[in-house]
Amino acid sequence: MSRVGVLALGPAGAGKTTFCNAIISHMQSIGRRAHIVNLDPAAEPTEYEFSIDIKDLISLDDVMEEMDLGPNGALIYCFEYLLDNLDWLDEEIGDYSDEYLIFDCPGQIELYTHVPVLPNIVRHLQNQHNFNLCATYLLEAPFVIDKSKFFSGALSAMSAMILLELPHINILSKLDLIKDQVSKKQLKRFLNPDPLVLATEDTDESSKFRKLNIAVANLVDDFGMVQFLPLDCHKESDSVATILSYIDDVTQWSENQEPKDPKDEFEEEIDDFDE
Numbered sequence: 001m002s003r004v005g006v007l008a009l010g011p012a013g014a015g016k017t018t019f020c021n022a023i024i025s026h027m028q029s030i031g032r033r034a035h036i037v038n039l040d041p042a043a044e045p046t047e048y049e050f051s052i053d054i055k056d057l058i059s060l061d062d063v064m065e066e067m068d069l070g071p072n073g074a075l076i077y078c079f080e081y082l083l084d085n086l087d088w089l090d091e092e093i094g095d096y097s098d099e100y101l102i103f104d105c106p107g108q109i110e111l112y113t114h115v116p117v118l119p120n121i122v123r124h125l126q127n128q129h130n131f132n133l134c135a136t137y138l139l140e141a142p143f144v145i146d147k148s149k150f151f152s153g154a155l156s157a158m159s160a161m162i163l164l165e166l167p168h169i170n171i172l173s174k175l176d177l178i179k180d181q182v183s184k185k186q187l188k189r190f191l192n193p194d195p196l197v198l199a200t201e202d203t204d205e206s207s208k209f210r211k212l213n214i215a216v217a218n219l220v221d222d223f224g225m226v227q228f229l230p231l232d233c234h235k236e237s238d239s240v241a242t243i244l245s246y247i248d249d250v251t252q253w254s255e256n257q258e259p260k261d262p263k264d265e266f267e268e269e270i271d272d273f274d275e
């Protein structure tokens, strides 16, 4: 038996929970079942009930109060507690066989860029529960269309990809917020950009950061971190369906199957952008 799990990752407020809800809603509309696993010990209830909720094990408020810790220290404590009590997760997951689980993760990206707590949970899910996992990393469109922020976002996504070692899909969320600011052509540039061009254009040849910018751009390019699937949760759009079909491909990976090129997948989505 193999299970499919999707991790929703990304900085605070990037739209992870909204994305999880949009996936569930879309799946329900096409007759598929999926469940949200809330891994954020500070999360409030959302549109769809959590099928598995870390708050049933431990909550951030309780830890802050009882251990006299700040929010970040308390979050790390919660995850270490989860790691020490993985039998709780095992029991909860036991009820969901052959189903899609969407793991809504906290926005404190150090959990998957610095400290190994999420990678340890990922290994447990793979080894003990035979999960086919995939990571989705959300970055807000208004954030990413700014060049310097684009690189910082791409580097944080890359860091998560390296630490988690999972099939990785970058998602540009909140597309509606940039609709009036960028043309279809500009959007394409940010969905599938050439990092070297981004790093060097408009940069003074003598700038002392030029060499560093080029080195960072090459690194980002080498790791293939520069393709984004667009997501607009506030509009009836095909973006969720497109992302889901891509997730389906990477999680049901078979040896002789090549991954689809996300560029082709979202081409149609971009065509609708100016309308």
Ligand SMILES: Nc1nc2c(ncn2[C@@H]2O[C@H](COP(=O)(O)OP(=O)(O)OP(=O)(O)O)[C@@H](O)[C@H]2O)c(=O)[nH]1
Binding pocket: 010, 011, 012, 013, 014, 015, 016, 017, 018, 019, 040, 105, 106, 107, 108, 173, 174, 175, 176, 177, 231, 232, 233, 234
């Ligand atoms: N305009 C717009 N707003 C969005 C979109 N997706 C999410 N939001 C809003 O962005 C805010 C944050 O969304 P969440 O889904 O809670 O983000 P999150 O990444 O889960 O947040 P944390 O769990 O706190 O890290 C909410 O007010 C959402 O309504 C979108 O596609 N467009």
